[in-house]
Structures are given as C-alpha cells and as structure tokens.
Amino acid sequence: xxxxxxTSSLADRAxxxxxxxxxxxxxxxxxxxxxxxxxxxxGIGRTPVREALHRLAQEQLVEVFPRRGMFVTGVDVxxxxxxxxxxxLLEPEAxxxxxxxxxxxxxxxxxxxxxxxxxxxxxxALDERIHRAVHRAAHNDLLEKTLDEYYVLALRIWxxxxxxxxxLQDAVEMHRDLVREIVVGNPDRAADxxxxxxxxxxxxxxxxxxxx
Numbered sequence: 001x002x003x004x005x006x007t008s009s010l011a012d013r014a015x016x017x018x019x020x021x022x023x024x025x026x027x028x029x030x031x032x033x034x035x036x037x038x039x040x041x042x043g044i045g046r047t048p049v050r051e052a053l054h055r056l057a058q059e060q061l062v063e064v065f066p067r068r069g070m071f072v073t074g075v076d077v078x079x080x081x082x083x084x085x086x087x088x089l090l091e092p093e094a095x096x097x098x099x100x101x102x103x104x105x106x107x108x109x110x111x112x113x114x115x116x117x118x119x120x121x122x123x124x125a126l127d128e129r130i131h132r133a134v135h136r137a138a139h140n141d142l143l144e145k146t147l148d149e150y151y152v153l154a155l156r157i158w159x160x161x162x163x164x165x166x167x168l169q170d171a172v173e174m175h176r177d178l179v180r181e182i183v184v185g186n187p188d189r190a191a192d193x194x195x196x197x198x199x200x201x202x203x204x205x206x207x208x209x210x211x212x
Contacts, residue, residue: 011052124158
C-alpha cells in the first residue's frame, strides 16, 4: 500500500512538471517526447513519468503513436473558440457555486488574490491562480477537473502570444468585481461577471493572435 501511494504521489509531481513544460512551450508543440530525458531531468522514476504522460494524453496534451512514440500535441489557435464556448458555459456555474459554497478560508484566499491585481504583476499566473481557486471553492470535483483541463488547453494557446498581449490588463482586472461577489455570497452576480470575463478575455486574446 505504501509503495502504491508513493508511486501515485510521484506520478502527480511528474504530471504537474511535464504539464508546465508543455504549457510554457518549453516542450514545443509536435515535439517528440524523450521519456529518458524527462526521467533524468525530473529525478523521478520511469513508472511515474509514464503514468503522468498517459494522463496528459487523456487531457489532449500528449499524443501516442504506436511504434513512433509520444509527441506533444500540436497547437491550433482555431481551438480557442471551441474551448471558450465550453468555458463560457461552465466557468459561470463554478463562480455561482463558489459564491454559495466557499468556506471562510477560501473566501479569504480569493480576497487576497484580488488584492494582488496591479500593473506589473504576472497577469497570466495570477489569472490561473484565481480561476483554480474559484474551481476549488465550487466544491464539485468533476467540475473542477473539467475546468482545470480546459483552462490548461486555453493557456497553451495564449502562451503563443503573451509577448504581444498589452491589452489583457483590463480583462484580468475584471476579477476584482468577480471575486468581491463570490466573497460576499452573491451567486447570480458572480456568474454574470465570470461569463463576461471569459468572453472579454477571449476577445482580447483573439485580437492579439490575429496580429502574431
């Protein structure tokens, strides 16, 4: 039992590390995945690394081709619209549930994240932290898992153009009002603001992608 738990924990660590390499584009789209190099660079055994890669394949970040190997999934900016359609439906529900179900520590965490919104910060990192905090506060593990996966798929597309994204500040600053409504427990208003944020952010990013 202890060995199984340890392997699972290592697989989770490998999953997060490899996912971050893919999202940051350090593992480039369409690149062949060198499993041995990952094992060496992460300092994690082959079995948990392999488990992590198969999990990433289920989440459409890795593709497996028999007799050819594993490859990082290619990026198609046309996927952004389809991803945003899903997020525009599910993110508002997460915000609504968070306003109803968030614990006091979770509301404090969200309020603290809102206070970090200012010019000069890493906007995408903060956007991700806020969304993941909202997903957790919804207290629906299936919804959280689904939204986290779609957020990662969108984030990898956004990473292609962040150097050109000067207009994202206003979209990220919308989180202030959103978080306030969750913290005070106003579910309908929180849902409306989340929907507007997802749609506005997608429009802002789409303008950037057109110019890249």
